[in-house]
Amino acid sequence: MGHVSRYVYLVRHGEQLDAEHGLPDGPLSGRGQRQARAIAERLSGVPFSRVRTSPLQRAVETAKLMTEYMPSIEPEPSALLMDCIPSGPTPDMPSVFEPFYGGITPEEIAAGEAQMADATAEWLSPSRDDRHELLITHNFVIAWFVREVFGAPAWRWMGINQANCGLTIIRVRSAKPPVLVAHNDLGHLPAELRTGLPVDQPF
Numbered sequence: 001m002g003h004v005s006r007y008v009y010l011v012r013h014g015e016q017l018d019a020e021h022g023l024p025d026g027p028l029s030g031r032g033q034r035q036a037r038a039i040a041e042r043l044s045g046v047p048f049s050r051v052r053t054s055p056l057q058r059a060v061e062t063a064k065l066m067t068e069y070m071p072s073i074e075p076e077p078s079a080l081l082m083d084c085i086p087s088g089p090t091p092d093m094p095s096v097f098e099p100f101y102g103g104i105t106p107e108e109i110a111a112g113e114a115q116m117a118d119a120t121a122e123w124l125s126p127s128r129d130d131r132h133e134l135l136i137t138h139n140f141v142i143a144w145f146v147r148e149v150f151g152a153p154a155w156r157w158m159g160i161n162q163a164n165c166g167l168t169i170i171r172v173r174s175a176k177p178p179v180l181v182a183h184n185d186l187g188h189l190p191a192e193l194r195t196g197l198p199v200d201q202p203f
């Protein structure tokens with residue numbers, strides 16, 4: 001059992017068209033489409049047993065483009081991967097994050113907390129057999145998974161960012177705590193396709 005590994009690959013969707021206009025969802029931009037093809041080429045040799053995607057259009061389109069390079073995958077939508085607010089403000093949260101919660105309701109926070117509890121139970125529990133799973137989802141969801149790996153305080157997902165089609169990999173085993181194998185790896189993306197980060201990462 002101790003040697004059985006579950007690898008969870010977390011990919012943020014490709015860049016959304018006109019995302020800078022604050023639209024809640026939409027199709028991918030041309031760059032977003034190229035990002036999806038680049039991550040698909042990178043992952044084309046991985047024997048994925050399951051592929052799940054957020055039901056939002058930008059994630060579903062990313063998954064669909066990836067199937068062009070990965071014909072054996074069959075992405076299915078999962079509401080657990082929907083964009084959400086993973087947690088609310090806590091007394092130990094640095095005050096710099098307080099303005100973020102200005103327009104967010106307690107109901108949104110409660111829904112996000114419940115969703116993330118279910119999502120980590122689903123994907124960060126040990127499996128019985130070796131497996132590789134691909135999750136195509138959103139920035140905050142991936143940040144929450146990374147926080148969970150380290151057992152960091154709830155607020156610590158804030159400020160952890162992933163680029164569009166950046167690659168994060170978590171290894172889960174029964175005998176040891178989970179390991180962050182890679183975080184926001186951008187090796188497959190040329191500098192002009194590195195979007196969605198608060199600070200450019202061209203190197």
Ligand SMILES: O=C(O)[C@@H](CO)OP(=O)(O)O
Pocket residue numbers: 012013083084137138139140141
């Ligand atoms: O709105 C955002 O900044 C993030 C939050 O998760 O979403 P997305 O990855 O869909 O861009």
